[in-house]
Amino acid sequence: MADIIKLLPDHVANQIAAGEVVQRPASVVKELLENAIDAGSTHIKLIIKDAGKTLIQVIDNGMGMSATDARLSFERHATSKIQTAEDLFKLNTKGFRGEALASIAAIAHVEMNTREETNDVGTKLIIEGSKVVSQEVTVTPKGTSVAVKNLFYNIPARRNFLKSDNVELRHITDEFHRVAMAHPNVHFDFYNNGSEIFNLPVSNLRQRVVNIFGGKTNEKLVPISENTEVVNINGFVCKPEFSKKTRGEQFFFVNNRFIKSSYLHHAVSAAFEGLINDNVHPGYFLYFEVNPSSIDINIHPTKTEIKFDDEHTLYAILRSSVKHSLGQFNVAPVLDFERDSNLDTPYSYKNKQAGVPAIEVDAGFNPFKEETKKSFSSSGFKKDKTANWESLYVGLESKSNFENDFSTVQFESEEVTGSFFEDEKTGTDGAITYQLHRKYIVTTIKSGLVIIDQYRAHQRVLYEQFLKNITVKEGVSQQLLFPLTLTFSKAEMQLLGELKESLESTGFAFSGFKEDSVEITGVPVNVTESEAGILLDQLLSDFQQEVPDSGFSQTDLLAKTLSKTLAIRSGEKLDVNSQEALVNNLFACKEPAISPFNKQTYITMAVNEIDNKFL
Ligand code: ADP
Ligand code: MG
Numbered sequence: 281m282a283d284i285i286k287l288l289p290d291h292v293a294n295q296i297a298a299g300e301v302v303q304r305p306a307s308v309v310k311e312l313l314e315n316a317i318d319a320g321s322t323h324i325k326l327i328i329k330d331a332g333k334t335l336i337q338v339i340d341n342g343m344g345m346s347a348t349d350a351r352l353s354f355e356r357h358a359t360s361k362i363q364t365a366e367d368l369f370k371l372n373t374k375g376f377r378g379e380a381l382a383s384i385a386a387i388a389h390v391e392m393n394t395r396e397e398t399n400d401v402g403t404k405l406i407i408e409g410s411k412v413v414s415q416e417v418t419v420t421p422k423g424t425s426v427a428v429k430n431l432f433y434n435i436p437a438r439r440n441f442l443k444s445d446n447v448e449l450r451h452i453t454d455e456f457h458r459v460a461m462a463h464p465n466v467h468f469d470f471y472n473n474g475s476e477i478f479n480l481p482v483s484n485l486r487q488r489v490v491n492i493f494g495g496k497t498n499e500k501l502v503p504i505s506e507n508t509e510v511v512n513i514n515g516f517v518c519k520p521e522f523s524k525k526t527r528g529e530q531f532f533f534v535n536n537r538f539i540k541s542s543y544l545h546h547a548v549s550a551a552f553e554g555l556i557n558d559n560v561h562p563g564y565f566l567y568f569e570v571n572p573s574s575i576d577i578n579i580h581p582t583k584t585e586i587k588f589d590d591e592h593t594l595y596a597i598l599r600s601s602v603k604h605s606l607g608q609f610n611v612a613p614v615l616d617f618e619r620d621s622n623l624d625t626p627y628s629y630k631n632k633q634a635g636v637p638a639i640e641v642d643a644g645f646n647p648f649k650e651e652t653k654k655s656f657s658s659s660g661f662k663k664d665k666t667a668n669w670e671s672l673y674v675g676l677e678s679k680s681n682f683e684n685d686f687s688t689v690q691f692e693s694e695e696v697t698g699s700f701f702e703d704e705k706t707g708t709d710g711a712i713t714y715q716l717h718r719k720y721i722v723t724t725i726k727s728g729l730v731i732i733d734q735y736r737a738h739q740r741v742l743y744e745q746f747l748k749n750i751t752v753k754e755g756v757s758q759q760l761l762f763p764l765t766l767t768f769s770k771a772e773m774q775l776l777g778e779l780k781e782s783l784e785s786t787g788f789a790f791s792g793f794k795e796d797s798v799e800i801t802g803v804p805v806n807v808t809e810s811e812a813g814i815l816l817d818q819l820l821s822d823f824q825q826e827v828p829d830s831g832f833s834q835t836d837l838l839a840k841t842l843s844k845t846l847a848i849r850s851g852e853k854l855d856v857n858s859q860e861a862l863v864n865n866l867f868a869c870k871e872p873a874i875s876p877f878n879k880q881t882y883i884t885m886a887v888n889e890i891d892n893k894f895l
Contacts (some may be wrong), residue, residue: 566724
């Protein structure tokens with residue numbers, strides 16, 4: 281039989297390799313930015329059109345390339361960065377595989393202009409689908425410009441697979457952030473469709489973080505600095521009170537390379553233990569310097585995960601230095617007389633005037649009267665918190681003012697069409713619901729027993745309510761006495777802009793929509809002022825992870841996020857009225873049986889099933 285094995289032609293091999301290196305426009309951005317850094321540039325410009333689908337261009341003022349190197353740089357495994365296998369263990373560069381340019385050129389139209397400082401003229405090279413179309417002498421500034429056009433033009437399946445411009449732009453912005461944060465000593469510009477998104481001048485680390493994440497970030501940062509023989513750690517963690525419900529601003533860099541590490545993340549979380557609740561995440565920007573021979577970057581093709589020789593030591597050092605800094609910060613107000621006391625006030629209250637504290641006296645209070653209903657109503661369990669979530673049920677009536685959060689709120693269940701208990705003759709004293717483990721509501725129906733998951737059930741109730749509010753634009757807003765200013769990054773503000781209209785239909789009211797902040801003048805009636813910020817954070821993070829393309833699914837995602845964030849959690853004690861209202865509201869829903877996230881909201885157990893258990 282004839283031999284059948286053949287070597288793949290280069291352009292085919294390159295296309296296959298491209299699949300690994302280039303998943304989306306953001307991968308190209310990452311590779312080009314890293315090449316520019318490796319070339320020793322001090323000023324790097326990123327220009328994209330249509331979220332990188334039409335154009336991705338990176339212009340640097342680095343070392344440039346000779347005509348021969350320019351041509352060679354597009355060959356597979358062509359790299360100037362390592363020569364021997366040993367070099368792999370002392371990497372100081374981002375790249376080393378020599379695959380990026382070859383891969384990119386296999387699946388796009390590429391134009392490179394490059395000139396070394398010592399040369400008067402440069403080289404212009406055009407490559408399309410791995411084929412060199414032209415190479416000529418050109419006049420061009422010192423450094424390199426690589427323009428990548430029509431990405432995936434020859435792989436329609438990949439091109440069709442790309443997400444909406446918003447999603448792709450977000451991925452690109454993420455990559456840009458990571459590179460820009462790792463190199464504050466480099467000036468970065470970022471243009472999208474002709475408008476400047478970022479202009480980051482050379483600065484110190486703190487300033488770079490603030491320039492990227494917005495003005496208010498500065499006051500959140502607690503510096504970390506720890507120098508040991510094994511590792512130097514620098515950077516910042518965010519003060520505990522600025523922890524977010526979502527994992528947004530969490531960055532590790534090792535030798536100026538962004539990495540992901542759940543192990544190191546755990547070390548930081550451990551240092552925050554006791555300072556923040558379980559359901560929020562600390563923010564951090566942490567930079568490690570280690571001996572390059574003590575890490576292995578080679579284990580992951582996209583190089584965001586690396587392996588440390590001595591993970592345990594690193595863990596211990598990181599945890600203790602974060603702990604130490606947080607501790608220092610906590611005692612700082614006593615020792616530091618120059619401290620601006622304004623910084624100690626939560627941001628939402630900063631510009632408010634102090635009010636006279638209200639004193640409430642219960643005129644009917646009789647210390648000798650026995651409290652009969654104690655176990656149900658007051659329960660001693662964070663009373664005002666209970667009042668707070670009760671307000672979630674108020675429905676669409678306006679509240680008189682925001683202090684309502686702390687007053688007792690009347691339950692409204694009139695909206696409900698037909699009670700779930702209609703035909704139930706319990707014969708008991710009316711207590712027909714029972715809360716089990718602060719998690720489930722147990723109640724009886726004609727045929728037997730229902731056990732309701734309170735969190736999921738409330739999600740369903742809120743979800744349908746918000747869905748209705750958004751679609752018929754009937755959400756009622758409660759005006760804030762003092763507008764609330766929230767700060768976001770530019771990318772987040774852009775996203776908020778897209779969601780503005782839908783948010784307004786739920787009852788949000790915005791006034792100043794600035795580049796990096798927004799003024800909130802009203803919130804939906806069932807949202808408290810303090811929840812507004814958490815909600816928007818959650819929303820931005822949800823939308824960053826999963827951006828729906830059509831208007832319908834945007835509404836759906838919005839309602840889901842709102843319901844997820846606002847629903848009462850497991851672990852919260854509900855009084856009988858609230859339990860009952862939840863049950864009634866749930867069964868007044870269009871789809872009571874499943875949560876917005878497709879989870880079962882309740883289970884039933886028929887009397888005969890119970891009978892069977894007693895056999
Ligand atoms: P790697 O970065 O892994 O070496 P690449 O395919 O990204 O592989 O680049 C190949 C080579 O091209 C690099 O090793 C470098 O010598 C050269 N090169 C790429 N981009 C630039 C640039 N912006 N400036 C100077 N040289 C560059
Ligand atoms: Mg490279």
